[in-house]
Each structure stands twice: as structure tokens, then as C-alpha cells.
Amino acid sequence: MPQTDDDTPTGRQFRIARGDQSAVVVELGAALRHYEAGGRPVLDGFASGDRISGGRGQLLVPWPNRITDGRYPWEGGEQQLPLTEPARGNAIHGLLRWTAWQPLEHGEDRVVLGATVWPQPGYPFRLDVRAEYALGPGGLEVAVTARNRSGAAAPYGIGQHPYLTAGTDLVDEAVLTVPARLRLRTGDRGTPVGDPEPVDGTPYDFRTPRPVGALELDTAYTGLEAGPGGRPAVRLAHPSGEHGTDLWLGEGVRAVQLFTGDTLAEGARRRGLAVEPMSCPPDAFRSGTDLVVLAPGERHVLRWGLTPWRA
Template structure:
């Protein structure tokens, strides 16, 4: 990664810090000093240790990094060893360039032109702080010479304060195999059901939920704070990652099911095929909540 200064935006009590050279990732998002997303850990430019990072040109896992499309076989780099699959694309592993910036907004771009992998693309993010809310648009343009499947999303990390709860409107969940690859879409079972507000500590999840509408609401009742995470109609899937024994969890608006490129013929995966020159974009909003 190249060296580049951090981008800091402010509006009222909100402060956002983004690291263009560190994967175009959010280092911190605060309201009056309270971390609405998990604050970055350490000074290393490591998006995995940051508050949120962009997912492009796909989200989730592609099984063993292999897929076939329009009669051609592809092998992607396994980019997060010992993870046995390609995961979350590679936009978060590169350096982004700031295209514009003012006090409350910024735009940055990422150009991916490697010919040894199938995806050639230009991606962008646009950050804007408003009253109590952060809007982040992520988009991708196919700059290659053939149609390819693309996807986008965001990967917010949240602090697992005692008593934290989650509630979101979803209609189904993708079950996974032993290696965490999505295999089958089913109605939400009781063990994974947070359509009614539920304590985070009651669940262990690493799943993609479909039919995400409205927003996911996170509450930290002991801190009297909350966060509303919404996606526009493009970002209509939700990864929820609640690991056992960790001090964080993740709630990630994305555009498609994991491993969608290996589910040809299905119309419920959210897969987006972009012809050369076509674009896909979606917006996530993060709204600070004060609890009584």
C-alpha cells in the first residue's frame, strides 16, 4: 500500500476518519466521542482491524476461488489464508485515491486493471456526513472486455458491549457447509432469528440473510446508544457475523448471496452481471441513535 494522509470529516458531533491507503476503509466513526463502529486497533494499515471496509468486486466467499462463467473457468487468488476461499474481493486490499474532499464529504476511487484475474474494474466510494447520519455509496464499473458477475457491499464492525442487541427485517437465511460456503436458502430458523430484537450474546452466526429491507438496528442499552444500519434496494442482503468469545460482531449490507457465481440458473442470489462499461452502485446509511 502507498502512503497517503487520512481523511477526516466532521458535521456537528459526528466525526469520520477514512484511510485511503488502507483499503479505503473507515478507521473510526464517532458521535460526540462515542464509537458507533469499532475503533481501529493499532497503527498498522490493516482493514481487518478497522471499523469498516469496502467489499468489491464481490462480497462473501467464492468456493476455493473457482467459478465458471460463459464457458470459461476462472481461478481467483486465495486472498485471506488460511481461509480456503476467495473472500470479499480485493478492493479492501488496495490503495484508493482521494478524488474530492470538503469538510463533510469525500470521494475516492480504486482502479483494478490486473489481467491475471478476471475482474477489471473501477470502484468508487462517496462519504457524506449529515445530521446524525453517515451515507456511504459504493459503486463499480466493469472496465474489462467481457461481461462478468459483480457485487458490492460494506463490512462494518461493532463493539460487543454487554447487553448489545440486534433487530432487522429479513426473510430467509443461506445455510452453509462446513467451510462456511452458502449452500441453501431457507426461511429464518429460530436459532438465527433476530427479526424481533434479540441479544447478540444469544447467537453464534456467520451467515448471509436475504430479503433485507428497512434497516438493522443495533442497541447498546447500558451505553444508551444505538446505530441504525440501512441499505438501499441494491444492498438487500445482510451478512451477520457473531463469533464466539470475541469482543466484536459484524452487520454487513451487501448486494448478493455468497458464492452466487457458482449457482447458475437461480434467480434469488442477487447476482449482477455487468457488460463492459456497465455500473452497479448502492448506498449504506449509518444513523446514530440516542436511547432513553
């Protein structure tokens, strides 16, 4: 399959295709740059000559979202990560976003890239990680597998940060469905405050489809409920009801973050909706909620995917 080696800000571009579907994964962070089906963009992604901003399409390993103060307890001691969101005093979105991933397999409709988390300040563990993107008759499927190559147990979480578009100028007009009973309130630092709260009777309840409207979302949902396909799926649909996309949440997913992009740079705000499958909620390294503890040699898999549809 073709891949470009030109001097782009995100390195080599790995294209896969099947029928009327095509997708592009980039060398930098194994980020998902582009996906379209039937001639319609499914993602609000980025061009090959652009730098990644707003986390678009990035893999969040070995933790998604934020860790307050970058500090967490582990094995009777404390670990201190660099503060990669200094304005809020947090460590954000893991350690592999700005790392070159290497192609392990590349076929017509499938690509696999791999990278290593090496022991470092705040995370003294080694993980081997591989991300597989495959196009099938039902859409795009993503599987991210991490294996602990350390001699000690390692804390672990994983997420990904695609932005969906329903073909509207702003996400406000798009119709959203989120099959979740609970949401996490956050404070000024973007980290959870208190226990998960029921969405019943709040503006955050999207269990019945309705337009996003002017609501600002940077919200983690839990209490995910499976749909007719046997797994939860977040749906973003065009207001006409003629087409849309289901982002399904598979093996290893315990939470999903929605972000309307109100804090992004001018011109990028509310253009698409970030729908982020996560193995754990924000700050799980501190709270322990749904935190994965990988024993030496143990592996973890996160699966999610995109199913574009037309009525």
C-alpha cells in the same frame, strides 16, 4: 480538510466532520476506520497506527464473502482466482482491500476515493470504482459505484465490513434487530449449503429485538423487509435502550452478513458485531444468486449508512 501523511500501516487518513459527528477513511482499501457521534463511538474500528484485521471497515470489491475453490464458470469457460483464504480453500472479499485508493474529492463533511480493478488472473476485467463517504444530519452515508471499463460483460458483487458497537464490553449484551426472513446455512468452509431457510423458530430470528447472547454468528441473511423508513435497517442497541445505531440498507443491497468475530484473534472476539451490507450472498459467482452482470460501460451503485440515535 486535514489528512495525515505519516508512516501508518493504512496510509493517509482522511477525516470528515459535521456537528458532533466525525469519521476517518484510510488510503488503504478506502476502509472506514472510525465513526463517532455525540462523543460516542459507533464503530468498533481501529487506531491509526494499527494494521487492519478481521476485515474491519473494508470494501469488498468485486465480490463480498467467499468463492468456493476460487473457481467460477463464466462465458462457457472457467476462471480461477488465487486462494486468499487458503486454510478453507476459498477466494475471499475481493481484490481491492490491500490496494491504495486515491482521493478524488475531500471536503469538510465528504470524501471520495477511487481505485481500479485491473484485468488479472481469475478476473480478466477492468472496473473503475469510487467510494463516497458523506456526513449529513441523519448520520453517515456510503455510496460505492463501479463502472465496467472492459469490452466484455463482467461478474460483479460488492460489500462492506464495518463492526458496530453499542458501548458494551462484549456484543453479547447488545440488543439486536435484523429484519430478515431467511438465512443461509454454511458448511465448514464458510460457504452456503443448500437453499435459504426461514428463520422462524430458530435462534437466528432477530425480527423481534433481543440480546445477541452467546450465539455465534457468521451468517448471511436474505429476504430483507423494509421498516418504517421504507428500507431495511439492522439495529444494535445498548441494553438500557437509551442509545444505539441503525445500519440501513439502501440501493443495491440484497443480503446482509452478521459476524460476532468468534474466529478473530484473542482480545478482538465478540467485541463488536460486523454488519455487512452486500449486493449478493456468499458464493454468488458460482450460484448466480443476485449476481450483477455489468455490461461494458454499465455501472452499479451500493448505498448504505449509519444512523446513531438516542431515546
